[in-house]
Each structure stands twice: as C-alpha cells, then as structure tokens.
Amino acid sequence: MIGIKAFGSYVPAWRLSREIVAKAWGRRPPQGEKAVAYHDEDALTMAVDACLYAIGNRDPGKIDGLIFSTTTSPYKEKLSSATIAFCCDLRKDILTADLSSSLRGGTSAFRLACEMAKNEVGRNVLVTASDARLGEPESELEMNFGDGAGSLLVGSDDLIAEVKATFSMADEFLDVWRRDSDQYVRTGEERFGQIYGYVKNMREACLGAMNAAALKPEDISKAVLSAPNQQSLNQLVRALGLNAEKQVQDPLISAIGHLGSAQPFVMLQAALDEAKPGQKILWACYGDGADAFILNVTDAISSHVPGRRLKSWIDSRMGISSYEKYLRFKNILESESTPPKTSSVFASVEVVQDVRLYGSACKKCGTVQYPRAQVCISCRTKGELVDVRLSRNGKVFTFTKDYLFASVDPPQVMAVVDLEKGGRLYLQMTDCDHESVAVGMPVELCFRRLHEGGGFHNYFWKCRPVRGEDNL
Numbered sequence: 001m002i003g004i005k006a007f008g009s010y011v012p013a014w015r016l017s018r019e020i021v022a023k024a025w026g027r028r029p030p031q032g033e034k035a036v037a038y039h040d041e042d043a044l045t046m047a048v049d050a051c052l053y054a055i056g057n058r059d060p061g062k063i064d065g066l067i068f069s070t071t072t073s074p075y076k077e078k079l080s081s082a083t084i085a086f087c088c089d090l091r092k093d094i095l096t097a098d099l100s101s102s103l104r105g106g107t108s109a110f111r112l113a114c115e116m117a118k119n120e121v122g123r124n125v126l127v128t129a130s131d132a133r134l135g136e137p138e139s140e141l142e143m144n145f146g147d148g149a150g151s152l153l154v155g156s157d158d159l160i161a162e163v164k165a166t167f168s169m170a171d172e173f174l175d176v177w178r179r180d181s182d183q184y185v186r187t188g189e190e191r192f193g194q195i196y197g198y199v200k201n202m203r204e205a206c207l208g209a210m211n212a213a214a215l216k217p218e219d220i221s222k223a224v225l226s227a228p229n230q231q232s233l234n235q236l237v238r239a240l241g242l243n244a245e246k247q248v249q250d251p252l253i254s255a256i257g258h259l260g261s262a263q264p265f266v267m268l269q270a271a272l273d274e275a276k277p278g279q280k281i282l283w284a285c286y287g288d289g290a291d292a293f294i295l296n297v298t299d300a301i302s303s304h305v306p307g308r309r310l311k312s313w314i315d316s317r318m319g320i321s322s323y324e325k326y327l328r329f330k331n332i333l334e335s336e337s338t339p340p341k342t343s344s345v346f347a348s349v350e351v352v353q354d355v356r357l358y359g360s361a362c363k364k365c366g367t368v369q370y371p372r373a374q375v376c377i378s379c380r381t382k383g384e385l386v387d388v389r390l391s392r393n394g395k396v397f398t399f400t401k402d403y404l405f406a407s408v409d410p411p412q413v414m415a416v417v418d419l420e421k422g423g424r425l426y427l428q429m430t431d432c433d434h435e436s437v438a439v440g441m442p443v444e445l446c447f448r449r450l451h452e453g454g455g456f457h458n459y460f461w462k463c464r465p466v467r468g469e470d471n472l
Contacts, residue, residue, distance in 0.1 A: 002114045003162040003295065005124070006153040007306065008053030009269045010046050011256055011313035012037045013431045013467060014329070016320045018143045024323035025138045034146035034257030036320060037132045039329045039408040040430055040448040043070040044080045045459065046149035047130035048087045048447040050265075052392070053307035054126060054151035060088055063153075064122030065095035067113060069105035069129040069261050071178070073098065074457050083459070084128065086355045087447050089389055095122060103176070103226075103287035105129065106150070106261045111291060113154040114163055124155045131260025134330060136184035144229065145185070146257020150265025160304045161272065161281065161295040167208030170289040173197045176228075194232045198286050203239045205290035206282060213280075213294040217241040221279035221297075222271045224249045226264040226286060255314055261287075269310045275301050312468030318433070328408045342453040352387070357445070357461055359423045360385040368422030392445040394419040394463070399429070399437055413437050417445075417463050431464040442466045 015033045022029035037046065047068055055063070066088075068081035081096040095116075099105040106129025113125035130149035135141025175193030178185050187193065202225065210216070223242050227233035233251055237244045249271045251263070259266055264285040271281060277299045284292040320326050327333045352358050352372070359370035362385050367378040370390060375382050397416040405412040413429035415437070429437065430448055443463040450460040 001159055001162045002117045002156050003159040004152050005155045005158055006054050007269050008050045008151045009266045009310050010049035010149045011035050012147055013318045014038055014320055015317045016326050020323050021143050032254035035148055036329055037147040038431055042074045043072045043130040043132050044074050045447050047084050047128045050149035050151040051088050051126055051128050054153050056307045060090050063090050063124045063126055065125040067097045067109040067127050069099040069109045070131055071260055072132050073100055089356055103261050104285040104291050106265055107285040107291035117154055117156050127152045129261040129265050131262050133260045134184050141185055144258050146259050148259040148262045148266055150262045159298050160301045161297050163293055164296050165209045165212035165294040167205050167292045169205055171201050198232050199236050199239055201290040202236050202284055202286050205292035206240055206284050209292035209294050219280055220247055220282045222249055223247050223282045224267045224271050225284050227251050273309050277301055316467035339451050339453040354460055357390050358387045359390050361388040370423045370425055390423050391419040391421040394443055396439055396441045415463055417443055428462045430462045
C-alpha cells in the first residue's frame, strides 16, 4: 500500500478584507477575506512551517526525500527544497527537487513521491506546495488570491489514507499564465477558460480516477476539488453528478482565498481533519491538464493527531487595517533602505546554527546555549560541547520596541526568548500585536526573511505569539 502518513498546513496570520480592496478602487465589495503573507514571509518560509507540522514528532532523519512545488519561488535559480530540507533537519543524502510553473505542481509531486515509495526509492517522502501569488491591483485576481502552504508525508506504512487509483492528463490551454517578465498573473477570457479548460479537464481526470477504482459518484464520501472560484467548482460538481452539500469540500476561497498550488493540499487537510475510516476521497487539481486521485481513509485516521488542525490556522487571524499597508506587505510600494552587508561565505559558515537552528549543549553540566560555542557559559568547561537542535517553543524573558528600526510595520519588537529545552535567543518578533507583547508570553519560532544583503535572501528564525491549538 502507498499513501499518506501525515499532513500539515500553514495559513498566514494576516487577513485582508475584500471590502477594503473594493473600497480602495471604488468597486462593489465581494464577501470574505484572504490570507496574506507578512512582509517577511514567502513561499519558502511558509513551506517550512507546513513541513514541520507534517513531520511532527517523527525522526526527520528517516525522511528520504523532499519535493517542493510553487509558482512563486523566491529564487529563479537556486533549489528551495534544499533550504527547506535543511530547516527541517533532514539528512543530506536525500532527494530534493523543485517543481514550478504549474498550479498542479503539488499534486504532480505527490504522484512522483508515490512512485518513489512504490519502487522503494524512498520509504518516506515529504511533498510540500506553497504559493504567494500577486494579482494585478484593481483586478479580480487581487481579491481572489490568498497565501499559504500544505505538506504531505508519503510512504508505504502507517498510512492514514491509501491511494487506490490515479489519473493524470496534460492539455495545452492558455487561461492562466505569468511570463518570466511579469510581476502579476495574467488570465484569458474567464468564461471560456472555465468551460473548456477547468471543467473539461477536471471532469475527464476525475472520471478517469473513479473508473480506475470502479467507483460511481454516489460512492464518493468527499470530493476535494481545487477550483479558481466557487462558480467554476459548482459547474464541475454538476458535471460529475455530485451532491454539492453532502459530498463536496469547501474550497475555502471566501475565508482565505485561492492559495495557488497549495490549495489542494490545504483543502485535503480540511477533509482529513474530519475524515472517518473507510471513506473514499476524490482529490483533484487543475493546471494545463489535471491530476486526480482516489484515497481510501484507513483505521489509523482515528488515532492520528495532526500537529495543528487547519481550523486553528484559519481562526487565529489578524486584520490588515488598510489597503496601503497590504501593498507594503507585498512590496508593491517599495521603500528605500540600505541592506546590511553580508556575504555568501559568511552565510555558508553559519548555516548550521542559522538555518538548522543548532546550538551547543555542555556534556558536563547540560547547559544549552546559542550561538554554538567551544566553552560552556555556565561551568566554563572547554571542548565538551556538542551540537544540539534547539526547541521551537519558549517564553519571552524580556523585550523592547524599536521605533527607529526600518520596518514595514513599525515598531519592531525585539525579544529575548528562553526556549523550552534550554537556550536563550535574541530575536525579532513577527505576526504580533505590539500592545499585547508581555514578559512570559508563550512564543514559537518561525523561519522568515531577515534582509536582502549580499544580493540574496537572508533567512533566519524569528519568534511569534503562539497561534491557536498546537498538538506537537
């Protein structure tokens, strides 16, 4: 058997009401809001969050591969999956790959991971999809696009959902695209693309998977169908003969927006969070063709506890107060700043402590410290310190608010954090209400952009107030 062992998702804390966008352009406001990545987030950092929750308390050393899918990679030439694997403390002798340029890159990556597990190329393969797409200002896409990430751990044992059938197809159809020189996503004629692109391809793929599994529409417990909008989904549901109220998973567009290549992963977690043993899930994604899968939920789902339920991500939210602030978050309104001086050599030397987040532990007295050191700060023992992975949870020991630091969202809160398993870090705080920060506040560490010095993205760990329910 091949299938899903675990899952994880990430939805940014910030939300932009579509009413605010519509008001900025003097238009009639649609309902709902969309999730917006903070100014220090991108597709890579969001994927790290989703992957860490998919891994949970498992040994990361037993994961044999990581495939990352996005249409908004922070680099045009650099393997983001390698950075994500390093953040998650995976082994170096694993397969890493990036799949880009397609909204169904994530489901294509999932199929590749299943083939790897089937052929015993990798017993455990982590697949993640993440996107932060830009719709042109004053367009429908600007209101529709949200940001987020999802991950699946694929393997052949301890499955919570078994893959019973697959069907994939390719089609040359120009309805959504972005050229190398484009900042914003472009679209063709919406109605034409909906009928002859989305509905036509998704229907063929879904029926192909259902036929391969010898299932009829009434046999499907939940249809998880990635969709650009509710209207397109409704038309597909009718074409497949499904019951919209009882069988179809909410695409969550009203609550968080269309999450690009991450949408099918986040929707699938929503379905698995509520799934029961024996249920049949139809899971499909569109993009220059379509991928479709039939998943059979196993008995293991009853005892599976996700690191964080999707509802917890959605419910823990912060509102963006103005359209201008949203534009700054997205770097559409550029601000003048002088990036710090750094170098690729310095970044490489410090990669273990800065990306893997390793400190030192004294073998004599047990003190954990950061940065990595050769001398214990407690007992002064020399040469008896070993590398140790630091905890991602802690409490604020003390903090300050810096109003002079150049920030998109001032003031910048700086916090000294005592970690649960030892170690003390001085970190920027992100995703926070400046007025609610307090000594003793529980925080969790998150991987974020720090600055753009040296002509490359400098990533580091920050802290944020704990969001919602965490089962790790």
